[in-house]
Amino acid sequence: MGYKLTPAGFGALLDELATNYQIFGPVRYAGKGRLAGTDLTTYGPVRSVSDLVWDARTTFAPKEVFFPVKESLLYFSGQEITEPSLEMKETLVFLRACDLNAVSRLDKIFLANGPEPDSYYARRRQHIHFVLMECQEGFPGCFCVSMGTNMATGHQAALRLENDHYLLQALAEPWIALGERYGQPARVEPVWVEKNPLTVRVPERVDIALFQHELWREYACRCIACGRCTLSCPTCSCFSVQDVIYRDNPERGERRRVWASCQIDGFTDMAGGHQVRADRGDRIRFKVLHKIYDFRRRFGINMCVGCGRCEEVCPEYISFARCVNTLNQLMEVQGRDA
Amino acid sequence: MPNPYLPVPAKILAIQPQTPVDYTFKLATDIEPAWGQFVEISLPGYGEAPISISDAGAGYIELTIRRVGQVTTALHRLNPGDTVYLRGPYGTGFPLAEFAGHQLVIAAGGTGVAPVKGLINYYANHPGELEGLHLLLGFKTPADILFRADIERWQTIFPTILTVDQGPGGWPGRVGLVTEFVREIPLKPHARIIVVGPPLMIEFTVAEFIKHQVNPEQIWVSLERRMHCGLGKCGHCKINDFYVCLEGPVFNYSQARNLVD
Amino acid sequence: MSYNTKELIKNAYRITSQRGFTALRIRVPGGHLEASYLGLIQDIARRYGNGTVHLTTRQGFEIPGIPLDKVPEVNRLLAPLLEKEAALGVPIENFQAGYPAAGTRNVTACIGSRVCPFANFDTIALAQKIESLIYPNHYHVKIAITGCPNDCIKAHLQDIGIIGQVEPEYDPGRCIACQACVKNCRQFIVGALEMDNYQVQRDGKRCLGCGECILQCPMAAWTRGPRYYRIVALGRTGKKSPRLAATFLEWIDEKAVLQVIANLYRYIDRHIDRSLPKEHVGYIVDRTGYQVFKEELLEGVDLGPKGRVARELPFYGYSYDRNLYMEG
Numbered sequence: 006m007g008y009k010l011t012p013a014g015f016g017a018l019l020d021e022l023a024t025n026y027q028i029f030g031p032v033r034y035a036g037k038g039r040l041a042g043t044d045l046t047t048y049g050p051v052r053s054v055s056d057l058v059w060d061a062r063t064t065f066a067p068k069e070v071f072f073p074v075k076e077s078l079l080y081f082s083g084q085e086i087t088e089p090s091l092e093m094k095e096t097l098v099f100l101r102a103c104d105l106n107a108v109s110r111l112d113k114i115f116l117a118n119g120p121e122p123d124s125y126y127a128r129r130r131q132h133i134h135f136v137l138m139e140c141q142e143g144f145p146g147c148f149c150v151s152m153g154t155n156m157a158t159g160h161q162a163a164l165r166l167e168n169d170h171y172l173l174q175a176l177a178e179p180w181i182a183l184g185e186r187y188g189q190p191a192r193v194e195p196v197w198v199e200k201n202p203l204t205v206r207v208p209e210r211v212d213i214a215l216f217q218h219e220l221w222r223e224y225a226c227r228c229i230a231c232g233r234c235t236l237s238c239p240t241c242s243c244f245s246v247q248d249v250i251y252r253d254n255p256e257r258g259e260r261r262r263v264w265a266s267c268q269i270d271g272f273t274d275m276a277g278g279h280q281v282r283a284d285r286g287d288r289i290r291f292k293v294l295h296k297i298y299d300f301r302r303r304f305g306i307n308m309c310v311g312c313g314r315c316e317e318v319c320p321e322y323i324s325f326a327r328c329v330n331t332l333n334q335l336m337e338v339q340g341r342d343a
Numbered sequence: 344m345p346n347p348y349l350p351v352p353a354k355i356l357a358i359q360p361q362t363p364v365d366y367t368f369k370l371a372t373d374i375e376p377a378w379g380q381f382v383e384i385s386l387p388g389y390g391e392a393p394i395s396i397s398d399a400g401a402g403y404i405e406l407t408i409r410r411v412g413q414v415t416t417a418l419h420r421l422n423p424g425d426t427v428y429l430r431g432p433y434g435t436g437f438p439l440a441e442f443a444g445h446q447l448v449i450a451a452g453g454t455g456v457a458p459v460k461g462l463i464n465y466y467a468n469h470p471g472e473l474e475g476l477h478l479l480l481g482f483k484t485p486a487d488i489l490f491r492a493d494i495e496r497w498q499t500i501f502p503t504i505l506t507v508d509q510g511p512g513g514w515p516g517r518v519g520l521v522t523e524f525v526r527e528i529p530l531k532p533h534a535r536i537i538v539v540g541p542p543l544m545i546e547f548t549v550a551e552f553i554k555h556q557v558n559p560e561q562i563w564v565s566l567e568r569r570m571h572c573g574l575g576k577c578g579h580c581k582i583n584d585f586y587v588c589l590e591g592p593v594f595n596y597s598q599a600r601n602l603v604d
Numbered sequence: 605m606s607y608n609t610k611e612l613i614k615n616a617y618r619i620t621s622q623r624g625f626t627a628l629r630i631r632v633p634g635g636h637l638e639a640s641y642l643g644l645i646q647d648i649a650r651r652y653g654n655g656t657v658h659l660t661t662r663q664g665f666e667i668p669g670i671p672l673d674k675v676p677e678v679n680r681l682l683a684p685l686l687e688k689e690a691a692l693g694v695p696i697e698n699f700q701a702g703y704p705a706a707g708t709r710n711v712t713a714c715i716g717s718r719v720c721p722f723a724n725f726d727t728i729a730l731a732q733k734i735e736s737l738i739y740p741n742h743y744h745v746k747i748a749i750t751g752c753p754n755d756c757i758k759a760h761l762q763d764i765g766i767i768g769q770v771e772p773e774y775d776p777g778r779c780i781a782c783q784a785c786v787k788n789c790r791q792f793i794v795g796a797l798e799m800d801n802y803q804v805q806r807d808g809k810r811c812l813g814c815g816e817c818i819l820q821c822p823m824a825a826w827t828r829g830p831r832y833y834r835i836v837a838l839g840r841t842g843k844k845s846p847r848l849a850a851t852f853l854e855w856i857d858e859k860a861v862l863q864v865i866a867n868l869y870r871y872i873d874r875h876i877d878r879s880l881p882k883e884h885v886g887y888i889v890d891r892t893g894y895q896v897f898k899e900e901l902l903e904g905v906d907l908g909p910k911g912r913v914a915r916e917l918p919f920y921g922y923s924y925d926r927n928l929y930m931e932g
């Protein structure tokens with residue numbers, strides 16, 4: 006079902022939704038950017054239509070709405086261990102096609118890797134519903150078309166900002182009812198980005214011999230191991246577990262998980278001082294291959310969804326896309342020589 | 344949906360110091376592990392640690408834990424009767440079916456003996472399952488030797504080479520790295536080999552067996568990686584497209600040699 | 605040849621080593637100028653000077669080799685530059701008469717947030733605002749503005765050095781305990797951060813407000829809070845006891861900064877020794893003492909909830925009395 010909405014109509018629709026849902030989307034925090042005088046565009050609560058940011062990519066991905074940066078796993082009280090309860094309102098997340106595709110990658114790790122699903126992820130995930138924000142042309146560094154993630158499924162509704170009005174494609178309730186109430190019926194066909202300025206060719210196979218290639222050596226001195234490329238990535242799922250005892254009551258404490266990054270020092274440290282991938286070039290190789298090869302070998306799809314965030318946030322201008330294209334060329338050369 | 348992170352309490356039945364820094368904990372639990380699997384043991388407020396199951400029997404498991412950091416130090420302060428928390432068992436153990444009817448060689452270094460101790464004891468009780476078991480056990484110094492009582496018993500049952508890297512005066516046994524004694528083992532063509540220990544020990548010992556015409560497919564290793572979940576979620580233990588906590592820690596070497604960190 | 609050297613100097617010309625020739629100093633508030641003015645500077649240097657231009661330490665242009673009798677002609681050419689000053693809010697009475705004063709030196713600034721990622725604010729904009737507040741003025745005062753404590757503009761060598769500060773705001777819910785901020789502050793700054801129980805603690809009294817933790821944090825757990833300024837005062841070079849400025853005020857807002865600067869001129873006016881041809885502010889403070897300086901500079905200034913004032917200004921170190929430490 007298609008509807009055309011004025012900003013006021015869409016605003017009223019959101020107000021009504023807000024009674025039953027918490028709503029998250031790309032929002033802008035003025036002056037909160039890393040550099041003086043810049044804003045931070047990231048996921049946050051959407052309180053009105055004008056909060057939704059259409060003209061920029063978010064620095065962080067929507068995953069934090071249902072995979073929180075920090076999550077309590079257990080509470081300790083003396084010898085007693087309890088599980089935190091969760092009362093979660095139904096939650097709407099406004100996101101782009103790449104990020105919606107990324108959710109399926111997270112689902113794979115948390116729900117399908119290993120014999121047991123992650124109950125903490127699962128219990129949040131069931132309350133999450135998606136509204137697609139259609140991209141007209143993407144942002145610098147996007148390569149969703151290359152990754153086949155320019156199209157998406159699994160959303161309740163799709164929204165397009167066109168000039169001064171919104172076009173709503175309602176795929177499920179409550180959107181159809183809301184569209185009827187706040188909009189005018191209209192023909193709305195989904196629109197997908199069909200070309201990105203950046204094209205990435207993912208190699209079919211990556212030869213293990215390439216692990217030693219000099220390509221990685223360059224990154225060893227360029228990368229500063231800050232972790233931004235992974236922490237901003239919509240598909241990275243790694244975490245560490247911390248036990249803390251509360252400072253104000255040493256009888257109590259909690260075990261929690263917190264995001265981690267394979268790029269940051271300490272990710273692989275083991276007691277006794279043994280560490281693997283101490284070299285930052287090796288860490289980049291590990292990350293890149295996870296995104297475009299290892300994950301696919303396990304689950305049949307590439308992990309990377311081409312959102313371009315890692316391209317944008319790297320302070321050292323290390324391009325993931327260039328790296329993948331280089332790998333592809335190296336494999337092609339190998340194929341030709343063989 | 345069950346919470347896979349929720350550990351269950353387990354009472355400490357006994358604590359047996361092996362060396363000043365390695366203690367064996369006997370814990371009351373109904374976990375029935377396969378040999379080579381591990382558990383996550385934790386103390387609330389200190390954290391969790393993946394530890395190989397070094398032995399098990401009806402109603403108990405044994406863990407042999409070296410004191411190296413936060414959790415392990417806290418565990419070493421406990422007494423019999425105290426409670427720890429367990430979840431598991433995790434990972435893939437040794438493929439006993441692959442060993443059945445064959446000669447088996449177990450080369451283990453240092454704390455690497457822990458993950459195979461239960462297996463060796465199993466074969467000590469079921470010697471007919473193999474066409475002979477050879478043990479090659481290495482420790483840094485005589486003071487580092489773990490499981491002395493078990494080793495003495497094994498020596499009476501299986502051909503056993505016990506060696507130390509450095510032997511002070513008065514040490515009657517062998518001195519030298521595990522690798523130096525591989526050649527003393529009368530290897531049969533289809534021998535099965537297990538190598539466990541620190542990363543370099545594994546690397547050099549495997550190389551030595553391969554030099555003695557053993558195929559990678561005949562060798563199994565047990566790997567150790569940083570772990571934060573044991574469940575295939577946290578990502579710390581991943582190598583290539585494998586998760587050590589799921590497909591490991593025991594890997595066939597034909598696979599393990601392609602695991603590049 | 606008859607020229608009033610005092611008048612020339614006030615008009616931004618120098619008495620130079622070449623008799624009969626002068627050098628003109630062009631002000632560039634904040635050290636930043638539309639490139640279109642370069643044509644004018646080039647033109648004056650070629651037609652009236654010796655064809656060269658010197659870049660001064662105070663971020664201006666100095667055009668040497670101008671015959672003294674050409675000064676009125678050159679002054680008329682300066683009209684566009686004076687119009688630019690007027691556009692900043694500087695009261696200019698006569699656009700044909702050249703610079704109305706030279707005592708108060710060009711307000712300098714590091715490149716600031718327009719280019720430098722370390723900068724906590726737009727230093728150039730503040731320099732231009734201060735220019736409009738204090739110029740024209742014959743009192744000899746040097747002011748410089750720098751975006752962060754790296755102090756690329758050398759604010760520590762000025763009478764008044766203004767250093768941008770930001771109050772870092774921490775969201776423990778976003779912190780992944782990567783330690784990037786802690787290690788960086790410990791190794792390169794003042795060590796104001798500690799990791800405790802996987803949470804970062806900031807010692808607000810130690811923190812410089814440099815904002816590096818915000819730059820380091822990959823999670824935006826540190827973000828920019830309110831902007832503040834630190835004023836370092838009474839640094840100087842010169843033949844008598846050169847010294848680095850010491851922190852006079854910190855964690856004050858822009859309004860307070862501007863008020864303090866306005867007060868400085870009033871203080872000079874009250875205390876300057878008029879029997880001398882000129883007296884530099886640093887030497888005035890040597891006579892009145894810091895307490896008078898402090899009291900008068902803070903008249904009517906709202907330091908705000910975070911503002912801190914120096915009890916005294918501890919000048920350490922450098923001495924021209926080399927006999928204390930030179931061999932032989």
Ligand SMILES: Cc1cc2nc3c(=O)[nH]c(=O)nc-3n(C[C@H](O)[C@H](O)[C@H](O)COP(=O)(O)OP(=O)(O)OC[C@H]3O[C@@H](n4cnc5c(N)ncnc54)[C@H](O)[C@@H]3O)c2cc1C
Pocket residue numbers: 246274275276277381390391392393394395396407408409410411412413414415416454457458566567568569570571592
């Ligand atoms: C499959 C497996 C089996 C193991 N079996 C044994 C065993 O039988 N006996 C034994 O003494 N040790 C064993 N270890 C190593 C043991 O897990 C670490 O020594 C222990 O986690 C250290 O914890 P800590 O808190 O005392 O040290 P800290 O250095 O304070 O460790 C803090 C954190 O690092 C993690 N960590 C540190 N070292 C390791 C490591 N080597 N592997 C995984 N995570 C680590 C801990 O889980 C914890 O989260 C095994 C490790 C693995 C992966």
Ligand code: SF4
Pocket residue numbers: 234237238239240241296308309310311312313314315316325
């Ligand atoms: S790897 Fe880069 S482009 Fe791919 S999904 Fe992650 S952040 Fe986006």
Ligand code: SF4
Pocket residue numbers: 235240241242243265266267268291292293295296578581
């Ligand atoms: S790229 Fe690194 S941080 Fe991201 S999921 Fe893979 S291993 Fe984890």
Ligand code: SF4
Pocket residue numbers: 227228229230231232233234235268289318319320321322323
């Ligand atoms: S963002 Fe760039 S510098 Fe930082 S870890 Fe990733 S590749 Fe390295």
Ligand code: SF4
Pocket residue numbers: 770772788789793794795796797806810811812813814815816817818
């Ligand atoms: S602002 Fe600078 S001094 Fe203050 S805590 Fe951050 S890094 Fe340290």
Ligand code: SF4
Pocket residue numbers: 778779780781782783784785786804820821822823824825826
């Ligand atoms: S840099 Fe950011 S995430 Fe890392 S410890 Fe500091 S505040 Fe936490």
Ligand code: FES
Pocket residue numbers: 569570571572573574575576577578579580581586587588589
């Ligand atoms: S230990 Fe967490 S994925 Fe293996």
